[in-house]
Amino acid sequence: MTGDRTRPAGAGKASTRELILDTAERLFAEQGIFATSNRRIAEAAGQGNSSVAGYHFGSKADLVRAITRRFTAEVERSRVGLLAGLDGSAGLAELLGCLVRPWTDRFESLGPHSYFARVCAQAMNSPALRPIVVEEGSHSGSLKRTWEALGRYLPGGADLSTEIRRGVMQHLIVFVCAERESALAEGRPTSRQTWTDEANGLIDALYGIMTAPLADLSPSPVRSRPYGRVTEDGAHAIPE
Amino acid sequence: MTGDRTRPAGAGKASTRELILDTAERLFAEQGIFATSNRRIAEAAGQGNSSVAGYHFGSKADLVRAITRRFTAEVERSRVGLLAGLDGSAGLAELLGCLVRPWTDRFESLGPHSYFARVCAQAMNSPALRPIVVEEGSHSGSLKRTWEALGRYLPGGADLSTEIRRGVMQHLIVFVCAERESALAEGRPTSRQTWTDEANGLIDALYGIMTAPLADLSPSPVRSRPYGRVTEDGAHAIPE
DNA sequence: AGCCAGTTGAGTCAATTGACTGATGTGTGG
DNA sequence: CCACACATCAGTCAATTGACTCAACTGGCT
Structure with missing residues (x-):
């Protein structure tokens, strides 16, 4: 260092x-x-x-930077291609796909010998290394454009909580990829058949995060918030 | 080790x-x-x-285990109390609260000198340390009961993808807490005012993940999946 | 008081690590 | 063909680390 x-x-x-x-x-x-x-x-x-x-x-930090940069460059190419295929009326799922699929596609093409997801997951959670991956990721123009487009779907516009939401979503992508990567490497069973299935599941989850009803931040009572109730058959209902 | x-x-x-x-x-x-x-x-x-x-x-692994166990014990007490206050018809949000609030409440009571969230985030992503935190977490009876109750809200029942979903959600809780903890420690601005607000936001996100429409896992075309479309004013519509 | 198991202080030791040095190898441009 | 710049090899060095030893201390118990 x-x-x-x-x-x-x-x-x-x-x-x-x-x-x-x-x-x-x-x-x-x-x-x-x-x-x-x-x-x-x-x-x-x-x-x-x-x-x-x-x-x-x-230093080791520079090594991590180089590894990150190499992967990011590959992913950037892929995302640029995805974005080019989208017209202005792209739906939320398509935009989330631009976040997710460059990663999953890359891992799919690497076959059983992919490692970056696990490295990235470690680096993102290390005090010394996180600034590096964050900085390397910030160089991506396509990522920036994707998030701008996604911003139209966020209720509050571009406030600070949006920044956190973005962090949560990126963290989620890395974690899910790392989980599958690890399972593949160790021969454990995977929850989904293919990387494409995994991407779809990931997009589902991100879709849920993006469209979740936002609680008003007033100091309301802790329990019993205005969400759906359980019905007799155990199903749930989204309010409104 | x-x-x-x-x-x-x-x-x-x-x-x-x-x-x-x-x-x-x-x-x-x-x-x-x-x-x-x-x-x-x-x-x-x-x-x-x-x-x-x-x-x-x-060893250092044993030290991490002891730190984890100490925190987990505290959180366990809190969750047992929360669960006791719930009747059989508890809603999804309340159940998710039993996942989230024991953590956020604990951090709130620790004030600006909380550290475990960041430690846990690191350990969960380290190949050598993750088995330890996973094992320590698995000892929690209240956590097990909460997940059983949450299982009623999951479309597929208790399949393998449920296991992953659970991992995703737990990871999310830890990450968001670590993010706020880090911000508090370094004096950076936080996205939400209080730990309770943070918990509410977290529950929103988890609610979204739980209730997100599940894509069928058939090998469907990669793009253009049956989600909402953009409307003229940029808003989005949840199908059905 | 006097014993004693457990804890703490102070220091040693081999092993490992990152950084460094100088000699040798290599391939590309002039 | 031959410099020349860069890459690789082999080995050294101080610093750090975990594990260890042994002496001194502590507080509870009889």
């Missing part, structure tokens, strides 16, 4: 850099980011220099 | 143990679990023995 030793992108052959990124990403996902030392990365990558990772990327 | 050096609970005066737990919890939240060594914990707690934490709790 010290200096910036990152080499300019075009320098030298990129294969070793990619190999380091692949190896680090895998070890980070499997054993944890902070439980993985530069040495182990170098050994697992079959490199003699015990600190190749440091040589190419600098 | 090696042997189990944990002492029987009743032995000796408990003040040092509590002091270690408090200190470790704070450092874990502020600097990250894996960035915090036993030595730093001992120093910050003003203890001469550089490995008091190891002496009292064993």
Whole structure:
């Protein structure tokens, strides 16, 4: 987490850099980011220099940044394509799809050897690493445009709670992907058959969050809020 | 993460143990679990023995377990009380409140010096630590009863996707609490005024997830799913 | 008072880690 | 063909860490 030793992108052959990124990403996902030392990365990558990772990327934070950037770049391409296929009257589900499917599609194309979701989930919850993933994500123009379009669906417009809602939704996407990724890696059963099914389920959940009735923030009584009641057969009814 | 050096609970005066737990919890939240060594914990707690934490709790995993157990016990008491106040016809919002409010109430009572939400968020996303928090959480009888009651609201009954949905919702609670906790600690503005407001917003989101229309899992076309459409004024309409 | 199990203080130790150094390898442009 | 810049290798170094030892202390009990 010290200096910036990152080499300019075009320098030298990129294969070793990619190999380091692949190896680090895998070890980070499997054993944890902070439980993985530069040495182990170098050994697992079959490199003699015990600190190749440091040589190419600098600190561990910079390594996480590079891993994040690589994934984000891929996802950005995909999202730009999705957005291009949407006209102005795109529905909420389509817009949420622009949030979700670039991720799930990427993981699907990576097959059983995807790791980034778990890495991202860790980084997002680490005090030292979260600023990095947040910053890297903020560079995405397509993401910004998607959220602007989604803003039309949010009752309160662009207030502070919208910012939090956005954080919640992004967190949800990462968590669900990480969960499936982990299950696939360990051979555990998955709740849905395919990544596409998972994306649909995720969009359902996000749809629910977006359209949930907003409680007025007045200091109302804690219990018994004006939601639906249980009916005899156990079904529920959405008010209004 | 090696042997189990944990002492029987009743032995000796408990003040040092509590002091270690408090200190470790704070450092874990502020600097990250894996960035915090036993030595730093001992120093910050003003203890001469550089490995008091190891002496009292064993490995770092065991320390996280003890921190989790302490919080969970407190929350359990609170949830039992909430459940006792509910009759058989409790609505969805009330049941979700039994999930959310024990946490938010606890954080409110801790004031600006709460740390567990951030610790829990980290642990849940760490490969080495997640089994621990999951296991500790599984001991809660009141939580189990709440989920059984919530099961009546889930369309599919108790299938595998329900398990995931549950994971999503619990993850959401932890994340939102961690977000507010972090904001309070750093003096950043919070999206909601009080922990109670935060709980209401959280229940809104969970309500949305629970009642979101479930997409059939058939291999339908990826885009254009049967959700609401945009109207001229930008509002949205929930189908049916 | 005197014992004693458990706790705390103070320090050691091997292992690991990130950062560093210098020699050697390599491939690309001139 | 040959510099030259970059990449890789092999090894060193101080700092940190978890685990450990042993002495000193504490409070409860007889």
